[in-house]
Every structure is written in structure tokens, then in C-alpha cells.
Amino acid sequence: MVETLNNTLSAISSVVWGPFVLIPLLLGTGVYLTIRLGGIQFRTLGRALRHAFFDTSERDNEAGAGDISNYQALTTALAATVGTGNIVGVATAISVGGPGALFWIWVTGLLGMASKYAEAYLGVRFRVTDEKGNQMGGPQIYLKRGIPGPVGSVLAFLFALFAFFASFGIGNLTQANSVAAGMEDTFGISPVLSGVLMFVGVGAVLLGGIQGIGRITSAFVPLMVVLYVVGGIVVLILLAEDIPAALATIFSDAFTGTAAGGGFLGSTIMLAVRYGVARGIFSNESGMGSAAIAAAAARTSHPARQALVSMTQTFIDTIIVVSITGLVIVTSGVWTQGEESAATMTADGFSAGLPGHWGGTIVSVSLIFFAFSTIIGWSYYGERALTSLVGQWASVPYRMLFTVIVFVGAISEIKLAWTFSDLANGLMALPNLIGLLLLSGLVARETREYLRFDPGLNKPAATVREFVDRQEMQWR
Template identity: 60%
Template sequence: METFADIVDSTAGFVWGPFFLIPLLLGTGLFLTVRLRGLQFRKLGPALRLGLVQRKEAHGGAGDISHYQALTTALAATVGVGNIAGVATAIGIGGPGALFWMWVTGLVGMASKYSEAFLGSKFRVVDEKGEQRGGPQEYLRRAIGGPVGAVLAVAFAVFAALAAFGIGNMTQTNTIAASLEDQFGVPPLATGLVVMVLVGVVLVGGIKRIGAVTASLVPTMILLYLVAGVLVLGANVTAIPGAFATIFTDAFTGTAATGGFVGSTVALALQYGVARGLFSNESGLGSAAIVAAAAKSHHPVRQGLVSMTQTFIDTLVVVTFTGLVIVTSGAWTGEAEGAAMTAAAMSSGPLSSIGGAVVAIAVVFFALSTVIGWAYYGERCATTLFGIRVSLPYRALFTVACLVGALWELELVWGVADVLNGLMALPNLIGLLLLSGLIVRETRAYLERDPDLTDPPSALEDFVPTR
């Protein structure tokens, strides 16, 4: 097992090193940001209104769930332990400066998230059960075409079907089990069994049940977590300006050893900030495009903009709250790691007696929703490769993996997840670069006609996208 762990660590170090995925991830997001003329900044307001206020397209549209349910399902899959344990891990190894690089990943990643959701909605197909299927495994093959498109599509589908067991399953259930054991003394075996049953019950209903569950669960869990964060930050309000100064300074200078913190370099802050940023918001990973393809929407641009807001909510809101709570409380200089560090931070101030319990409960709901969302992602990729007949076997295997994750070693689980994340992102990022011209042309053409996303469906029916 030690040999395997060493191999995983070496592979993760290469994949997330300074010469491979990090420049490709940030470069693709920045490239798309420039080509789309800062779309994520110009259209964030209308996109939030369309996704959270309007909530669904009038008179529906082709698809299986509303675009609000698609947004909450994507949020369910991303607002998970990455927002609690992932942020703490990034700061615990890379220092407070890692939070800055998580923000950068989120900001430029919004352009990537828009682009992949746009393509997912545009190039979706109907499967044998009459349900929408889309995502990089479809648009890489159909939009790029030829052997290049086929290879990229198959590579993504294989990596995503496997990555779902890491980022979307075992890291989540492992953190649930560890948190409940530390806080309440619940045996990991019991946690694994309960999670396995709950996930299995939801997955039996498919995407429509998943959409219904996440539409109710996600807003509630995010709101309660943010309320807890506000209470702690309120008690540490005088430390907030200093926390921001530390975050920005350490992002470019590294962090000196202090307390239980052993110090870090700029490279570590960058590596762990970007890696955990991607783990948290999944921008550029291609996963959100899979559920975007299932949404009822009258135009791919509209769905792309709604999906884009998921990265904003995940990283610029939830991750920021977690990071500021950790830095202002000083918990990052202690001995605690992962979710335990966030629990220690939440236990400062007015939540001193219940902070650990609050984080443990948040971990349960965040992680459980992530498992549910990623089950759908992995299944859609598996059915692309092997047909609809593998749907039920994949769900069954995914459900059993919840128990395995609860009992496996945490460090190894995170390492495997990092490797699979990187391998999954690679073909999608290449595809986004190759298809950037198509994305830009159709986006500009649509927004010239409907700049505020207010056109009724009837006004869109005669819209012919440019080629």
C-alpha cells in the first residue's frame, strides 16, 4: 500500500505541477475570459436573476429538469467537502495565500464553466430512455469531430466515470465518517452504511429525483453554513482587514513558519490553491456541462450563464467564508488538519460550544449532496461508453463505494481524487480551446439580440445561431 501511495503522490505532483495542468487550467480560463470580453463580470447580474429569481424558463424547453434544478444539482456536486476540508487543506499546506489562488481559479474559471455548459446544452442528445445526455463526452465528439474529437471524448468519459468515485464519492464519505467520528463518536462503518442506503434510495429515481432533492436541500444547507460563518466573522471582525492583507501578501511571498504551521512557498500556495479551487468549483473539469445538458432551456447561452453562477456561489461566496473564518481565527497555525481545522475555526467566538457540531453537520449535508450529484455525472459518462444497460450496475457500484470511502485512508483518497481530477480536466480544456471560436461567435450573436436575458421564449424561436 505504501508503494501505491508513493506512486499516487508522485503522479499528483506531476499532474498538478507548474508545467502541466496549472498553466493549462488558468491559461484556458484567462484565454476564454479575454475572448468573451469578461462575460462573467458583465453578465453576472442577469445570470443570477435568471437562475435564482426567474428559476425556470417560461413554458419550459427541451430537457428533463428546470435550469434552477440543474444549477442546484451542479451546486450539490461542487459545494462539498472541498468547501470545508479542501479549503483547510489548501491553507494548511500552502498558507493563507492559497486562498488567493482559489479566488483566481474561480474568477477565470467562470468563463470556462460558461463555455462548457454552453457546449453541453448545445450538443446534447436523447438517449434510449428518452432522457437528455450531454457534456464533454458528447460535444468533444460531435463539435470537434474526426479522430481527435473521438479520442478526447472517450478519454473524458473514461476519466470522469472513474473520477466520480474519487472527487464525488470516497473523498466525500471519508470526510463525513471522520467528522462524525471525531465530533460524535460514530463508527465509520455505521456512517458508511447509512450513507450507502440514503444515496441508493435517491439514485433509484434518476435525474428527476436528484433535481427535486437538490433544489430543496442545497439552498438551505448553504444558507445555514453562511449564517454560522457570519457569526464567527462578526466576533473576529477586527481581524478581517489583516486577514485579507495576509492572503494577498502570502500569495506572492510564501508564508513563514508560525505556531504549528511549518511554512510554505509561493509554489505550494499556487499548487494547492489551484488544485483545491478546481476540486471545489470544478470549473474547466467539464462535469457541470453534464447536468446543464439535462436542463430545460431555450438557448445554450442562457443555460451557460446560469451554470456560470455556480462557480461564483461556490468559490467567491462559500469558499471565501470558510477561508476567512480559518485565517481570522488563527486556526491555520494549529495542529488540526482538513475539516478538523475548519471545526476549530468555527469554534471560536459565539459558536465555541457548538462550532465542531456545526461543521460536522455541514460536512454531512454538503458531502451527501455532492455524492448524489456526481453519481449522475459518472453514470452519464458510463452510458456514453457502454450504453444504457450499464446504468443500474453503475449506480449499484457507486452506492457500494460510499461504504469503501468511509473506511479508507484519507490521504490516499485525496491523492487519487487529485490525479483523476487532472486527467478528467485535460481533454475538456483542450476541447474548450479548440471550440473557443464557436463559443464566442454564438455567444456574441445571442447577446446582441438579448443582452439582459429578458426575451420571452417566442422571441427566441426564430433565432438562428451563427456557425
């Protein structure tokens, strides 16, 4: 019965992620928003990174309404996205789609930065205050408030429904299982004990709400990313003579596919595109709308400022972390092992460059932290999706159920959960992408006006508030 259900979900997922539905919509939306926003991800990246990591002007209560700082909103979104997709997901994409899949992951990331900007902008622009006085936003809010009539309401309902289910797939079961597997392989800890430890840890964090999540993620997300990236850079330095050939293979295979041979069954260009785009969005979530939920909680004096900060999350996730994984896998040659070795492929690649057990240990520890942080971030996304559907009363019951499911994921075989996660990701992206296209004019117009007023992102918060009042945005 489980196998039948898995096959059915796989068939549906192959249609959703096929060449006629989500792939052209994702890439097309990214291209369209890149054009409408004047290539904002390229021309403002430096300013956005500076504002995210070095500008403290919006980390106090004078910046505007919000529950956490813009930096904490960024690290919460990073916590939710930097997960197993950055290690196992990339390996799966390359093992099935060939090295060319990494090129399409890059394309998805670069175009996705414009999508991430737009959805974060709308998340802050249309946010509301909930019954407890906290900020609430995301596609489940801006689709309904920004698009008049039944179309917006239906899109908002569908997003919230799919996001709620996705939180137990991409954000819980698959991640908890990865943590338990990593703890067992690296430290010999049984999945049951890992499940208990995660149950306690996740429960303790969720008691603090978004403020607690923000404090935790802002502390350890930078450390876990730096550990993994530095380890990967060391491997690539040691394998430097093989990098030019690896890059040539990546770019050529992106348009020609990989011929069958050796231990690799072969792939076509469509497989490279499909798995590159699918695993790209699994990793950075651009276009899914999830990060807009975290962005809406940020203290910021203007939606554009937080949207630029949120945009850097895709750059860090895909252009930095995913690139490290992909280049190590292709450069070391372990990608030819085939899909059945995807779970250990990244560790094998790191081990090819680092002496002893250092490579495998770095990957295992990183996977544990990446997956646990994703659980924390997605708990907030799922909670906000559910409360938008049924009300604030569901907040505590959801946190309790989510914590229990963490334990279930740690001790279960979850092949079905991975299939379900891919499908849920695609289904929640569909209404959001449609909404981004419909609301792109508002985002482009207000972004142009703001960047003309404050091109350096350095105007004081009080001055920005005066600008907002003059524009009659009716926003705080």
C-alpha cells in the same frame, strides 16, 4: 503495497498539477476565455443570478427539451461541487500553501467562471437524446461532436474514462468517509451504521434518476449553503477587528510566500499557487467539465441561458462559500496549526468565534450535508460518463456499484482515495480544457449573437426559438 501505490500516484499527481502542465493550462484557459467572451463573468453576473433564482420562465415544459429545470441543474451542480473541498480542502491549501493560497483560489474561481460558462454552453449546445428519451451531454459528447476527426473522439474517450474513475474518488469514497467521520464525531454514530444509512439514502435517490436527484438537490442545497454561510458570517463579525490584517496577509503571501515560523513549516509562492489552484478546482470544478453534464439535462430555450445559470455555481461555491472558510481560518489564526490539523482546522476557526460547541457543530453538520450532496451529484456524472463509453445498459449496474462503494468509503481508511482523487481531477480536466480552447470561437460567436438579441435574458421562450431557427443552429 498501498503506501507504494500512494507514493506513485502522488508523484504522478505532482507532475500533472505542477507548474508546467495543469496549472498554466487552467489559468491560461480561464484568461483566454475571459478575453474571448468579453469578461462575461463580470458584466453579466447580476443578470445570471436573477435568471437562476428568480426567473421562472424556463421552469416549465415550454422552455425546450430537457429533463429538469435550469434551477435544478444548478443545484445538482452545486450539490456535486459544494463538498469536503469547501471545508477540508481549503484548510489543506492554506495549511500547506499559506494564506496566499486563498488568493489563488479566488483567481481560479473568477477565471473559472468563464471556463464554467463555456463548458456548460457546449454541454447544452451539443447534447443528444439517449435511448430512454433523456438529454445527455457534457465533454464526452461535445468533444466528439464539436471537434471533427480522431482528435475529438480521443479527447471525449479520455474525459469519459477519467470521469468514470473520478466519480468513485472525489464523488464517493472521500465524501462518504467524511460523512461517517462527521457523524461519529458529532453524534457518536458508528461508521458502519453511517455506511448503512448512506447506502439506503443514496440508493433511494438514485432510483429516481436525474429527476429524483434534481428534486432532492433543489430542496436541501440552498438550506445547507445558507446554514454554513450565515454561521461563517457571524464568526467574521465577532472577529471583525482581525479581518484587515488577515486580508493583508492573504494578498501579500500570495506573491511572497510564508516564512517558516511557529508551528508552520513555511511555504513558497509555488506552493501557494499550486495548492490554491488545485484546491480551487477541487472545490468548484471549473474546467473539469463535470458541471456541463448536469447543464445538458436542463430545460432551456438557448444554451447561453443555461450557461449563465451554470456560471453562477462557481461564484456561489468559491467567492461565497470558500471565502467564508478561508477568511475564518486566517482571521482566527488557526492556519498555523499545520497540515496535520487540516481536518479540524475549519471547526477550530468557527469555535474561535462562536461560544460553546456551536462552531464545531455547524461545521460538522455542514460537512455531512456537503459531502452527502456531492455523492448524489457525482453519481449522475459517473453514470453519464460510463454510458457514453459502453451504452445505456450500464446505467443500473453503475448505480448499484456506486451505492455499494458509498458503504465501503464509510468504513475504510482512504488516504489513497484522496491522492487518487486529486490525480483523477487533473486527468479529466486536461482533455476538457484542450477542447474548450479548440471550441472557444464557436462559444464566443454564438454568445455574442444571443446577448445582442436578448441582453436582459427576458425574451419569451417562443421568441427565442424563432431566433434559434433563424440562426440555423440545428438545436433544441
